[in-house]
Amino acid sequence: MSTTIGKIFDLTVMKFPNKDALYDVRRNVRYTYSEWNDEVNRLANALLAEGVKKGDRVSTFTFNTEELGTAFFACAKIGAVFNPINFRLQGEEVAFILKDAEPKVVIFEKAVEPVIASIENRFPHISFWFIDENAPEYAQSYHEKVKAAEPKPVEMNVQEDDLYAIMYTSGTTGRPKGVMHKHRNMVEQSMLVIGSTKLDAGDNGLVTAPMFHCAELHCAFLPRVHVGGSNVILHQFAPKKVLELIGSEKITKFFAAPTMWNMLLQENLSDYHIESLKLGLYGAAPMAPSLVHACHERLGIKLVQAYGMTEMGPAIAFLSEDDQLTKAGAAGQACLNHEIRIVRPNEEGPSEPEDVLPPGESGEIIVQGPCMMSGYFNREEATEKALYKGWYHSGDIGYLDEDGFLWVKDRVDDMIISGGENIYPREVEDVLHAHEGVLDVAIVGQPDDRWGESVTAFVVKKDSQLSEEALDEWCKNSDSLANYKRPRKYIFVDVLPRNASGKIQKFMLRKQMEDMVSKGMLT
Numbered sequence: 176m177s178t179t180i181g182k183i184f185d186l187t188v189m190k191f192p193n194k195d196a197l198y199d200v201r202r203n204v205r206y207t208y209s210e211w212n213d214e215v216n217r218l219a220n221a222l223l224a225e226g227v228k229k230g231d232r233v234s235t236f237t238f239n240t241e242e243l244g245t246a247f248f249a250c251a252k253i254g255a256v257f258n259p260i261n262f263r264l265q266g267e268e269v270a271f272i273l274k275d276a277e278p279k280v281v282i283f284e285k286a287v288e289p290v291i292a293s294i295e296n297r298f299p300h301i302s303f304w305f306i307d308e309n310a311p312e313y314a315q316s317y318h319e320k321v322k323a324a325e326p327k328p329v330e331m332n333v334q335e336d337d338l339y340a341i342m343y344t345s346g347t348t349g350r351p352k353g354v355m356h357k358h359r360n361m362v363e364q365s366m367l368v369i370g371s372t373k374l375d376a377g378d379n380g381l382v383t384a385p386m387f388h389c390a391e392l393h394c395a396f397l398p399r400v401h402v403g404g405s406n407v408i409l410h411q412f413a414p415k416k417v418l419e420l421i422g423s424e425k426i427t428k429f430f431a432a433p434t435m436w437n438m439l440l441q442e443n444l445s446d447y448h449i450e451s452l453k454l455g456l457y458g459a460a461p462m463a464p465s466l467v468h469a470c471h472e473r474l475g476i477k478l479v480q481a482y483g484m485t486e487m488g489p490a491i492a493f494l495s496e497d498d499q500l501t502k503a504g505a506a507g508q509a510c511l512n513h514e515i516r517i518v519r520p521n522e523e524g525p526s527e528p529e530d531v532l533p534p535g536e537s538g539e540i541i542v543q544g545p546c547m548m549s550g551y552f553n554r555e556e557a558t559e560k561a562l563y564k565g566w567y568h569s570g571d572i573g574y575l576d577e578d579g580f581l582w583v584k585d586r587v588d589d590m591i592i593s594g595g596e597n598i599y600p601r602e603v604e605d606v607l608h609a610h611e612g613v614l615d616v617a618i619v620g621q622p623d624d625r626w627g628e629s630v631t632a633f634v635v636k637k638d639s640q641l642s643e644e645a646l647d648e649w650c651k652n653s654d655s656l657a658n659y660k661r662p663r664k665y666i667f668v669d670v671l672p673r674n675a676s677g678k679i680q681k682f683m684l685r686k687q688m689e690d691m692v693s694k695g696m697l698t
Contacts, residue, residue, distance in 0.1 A: 177335045179358040180251035183365075183401050188212040191376065191403040198424065199241035201410040208403070211245070213326035218249040221324040225280060225302055229254030229331065232278035232341065236260045236269065236287050238410050239386045242306045242317060244396065246282055250340075251358070254333040255279075257340040258353075259387035262286070263596070263657040266293040272343050272351060273298055275553060280304055282317055293654065335359035341552050342389055344485040344597070353552030354485045361393055363545040364488040367510050368398040371493045372428060372456055372479055376403035379451075381429040383409045383417055384595070389489045390458050394481055395430040414438045422448035430456040432595025433466060434626055440469050452476050454496070458483070459595035464503035471499075482506035482583065486567055488546035491515060492581050506573070506581040513544035516566070517575050525563035537574045537584055541566040589681050591620035591628050598630060598660045606656045610649050612638035615671050617679045621664065621688055621697075632662040633684050635671060664697070 192209040199205075206214065227233060233255045235243045243259065250257040258276050260269060269290055273281070278301060283291050285307040295303060295313045303314040310316045339358045343351040368374070380399045384391040386408075399406055407424045409416060412435055420426060431439075436457060455470060458481040462470075470478055477496035483489035492515065494507030509515045517538040519530040532538040543566050550558035561568055573583040591598040600618035607616045615635035620628035634646065643665040650661040672683040691697035 177333070178362050179333050179335055179337070180339055180361060180397070181248060181253075181333055181358075183362060184212075184215070184248045184251065187400055187403050194376070194403060195405045196400070197241060197244065197405070198407045200408060200416075200420065202241060204241055206241075214321065215245050215248045215252065216326045216328055217321045217324040218245050219252045219329045220327065221320040222249060222255060222280060223253060223329070224324065225320075227253065227255050227279045229333070230256060230338070232256045232258050232276045234258040234260055234273065234276065234278040234281045235387070236262060236281060236283040236291065237306065238262050238284065238286055239382050239408050240284060240306065240410065241408060242282060242284075243386050244382075244406070244408065247392070247396075248400075252329045252333070253331050254337055256338050259340075259342065259392070261343070261387050261657070262385070263659055264290070265657055266290050266654040268351075268655060268657065270294045270297060272353075273301065275351075276341055276343075276353060282306060283314075333358070335362070338549070342387075342485055352554050352557060355549045355552050356488060356546075357549055360488060360546045360548070361397065362401075363512075364393045364490065365398045365401045367490060367512075367546070368394045368456075368481075369402055370511065371481075371490075371495070372398070372454060374398050374402050374404060374428070378402070378404040378427045379407065379425055380404055381407050381409060381417065381420055381424070381426045383412045384430050384432065384435070389485050390481070390595075391430055393488055394456065394458070394490055412438075414442050418442055418444070418447040418449060421452050425451040427451055428454045428456065430458070432459045432627075433457055433462040434594045436462070436470055437466055437625065440466075440473055444473055449474060454479065456481060458489075459592060462503075464500065467499050467503055480507055482581065484567075484569055484571075486548045486561065486569075487542060487544060488548075490546075491542045491544060494580075498580075502578075502580050504582070505576075506583050508579055508581070509542075510544065513542060513546075515540065515542050515575065515581055517541075517573065520572070525560055525568050528564050528566045532574070534575050534577050537572055540569045540571045540573045540581070540583070542569065543567070589619065591618070591630055593620070593623070593628050593630060593659060594626045596659055603630060603632070603650075603656065603660055603662065606650060606653050607632060607634065607646065607662075610641075610646065612636060612641035612645070617671050617681060617684055618662065619681050619684050619688070629663040630660065631664045631666065631688065633666050633668055633671060633687075635668060641667075666691075666697070 188208045196208040196211045197206045233250050237243050280302045282304045304317040305314040306317040335358045340356050341353040343353050454477050478499050480494035481490040483491040492507035517532045518526045520539045526539045603618045614637040617633045621631045623629040672680040
């Protein structure tokens with residue numbers, strides 16, 4: 176039997192046809208697995224009728240919705256390549272992805288319609304499907320398409336080595352790269368999570384982290400379907416609504432970034448019934464020991480951390496519930512069937528996999544495992560570099576301790592993690608550089624109690640009248656910069672520190688920020 180995402184969905188439907196499968200809070204729609212299977216089959220047949228063939232791309236550009244989840248499995252059944260797009264992106268960012276991926280169909284919603292409206296005329300070959308009422312003139316109604324299609328099973332020869340998805344992640348140059356994953360890779364990832372979080376058919380999970388991201392999609396949503404659990408889909412994270420749903424839907428487990436767990440703790444928990452919650456999965460950033468203690472004490476749950484990257488599916492290491500306090504701050508131990516090495520960084524090219532460093536010594540984190548991407552879409556050179564000698568070279572710096580636990584010290588190319596989202600400085604710098612009043616600029620991350628890190632801009636003025644307000648307005652109006660990437664602070668300086676080769680020395684800027692904070696000049 177070929178193990179594909181579509182096949183594991185069909186097996187779950189066969190095993191649990193009348194069990195609650197999915198509840199979309201926004202639309203107040205509930206499906207059993209049998210009912211959801213009909214909806215998935217209808218969409219699969221509607222896509223085929225639209226001319227979508229095996230290997231064609233289908234993009235989704237929505238917040239968390241039933242339609243995204245349905246598209247996920249419909250594409251898997253017909254062998255179409257699923258391409259979920261970050262709903263926070265602006266017009267030019269989305270346009271780049273559409274040009275690169277060349278999808279046949281784009282499924283989108285009202286909340287992001289202005290973004291699509293600003294670029295749709297550039298893509299006459301794409302069929303845009305609108306999931307809400309009153310579709311714009313350039314789009315067709317998703318639900319009318321689905322309603323008109325038959326719920327009959329789709330007969331398609333989809334194999335486990337076929338491409339399942341292209342998931343875009345920001346590159347070091349600020350341009351996204353499409354990470355390609357095959358069916359078998361993500362079935363493996365699902366099984367890893369099932370084992371590490373002890374998922375079973377009795378679990379009710381809450382989808383509150385972004386579904387476009389592999390952390391939620393592959394480490395929470397898919398594994399729950401895999402075992403026959405239930406998924407409650409919340410359109411976007413809202414602390415009070417999350418706590419209400421834990422009580423009303425008897426939620427047992429869900430994934431959230433540390434920032435989100437912290438926001439839940441700020442609420443008056445005595446107002447809610449959260450006794451059903453047993454385990455929290457978190458990732459995207461380490462969780463402070465104080466926050467781990469607070470989750471244990473106030474929420475009464477156990478925690479499991481997943482560390483990884485889109486290129487690996489994403490999880491490469493888990494920090495188990497038993498190690499949360501004794502190894503607080505660590506990323507965890509390598510996942511089953513994965514090997515993590517710390518190797519000496521090579522400034523001339525990819526690090527050599529055999530140049531392994533001893534425990535406690537920091538170097539580049541490289542990894543091998545069954546969930547590794549097959550490469551970057553349309554990026555042969557980048558693929559060769561990232562998968563040098565069969566190892567994924569993360570660019571992250573860390574070390575392994577004597578017990579085999581991974582500790583991450585720094586991130587690739589000074590990447591900033593804010594609210595669980597990766598932000599690459601270059602793309603923010605490019606937007607600010609385009610302002611006529613800016614001579615030079617550098618972006619760094621500043622520690623933030625709520626978001627993990629916030630974006631801070633060091634700016635050298637070309638125009639002495641340039642203000643923080645003017646730059647903030649510039650970024651807000653940019654079609655090339657999502658709002659969450661916008662700087663929250665601007666520090667004006669006379670010159671940026673550079674080394675002999677002209678590279679900005681960002682460690683000196685971070686030291687300057689620390690000094691300013693200690694003196695009360697920056698909060």
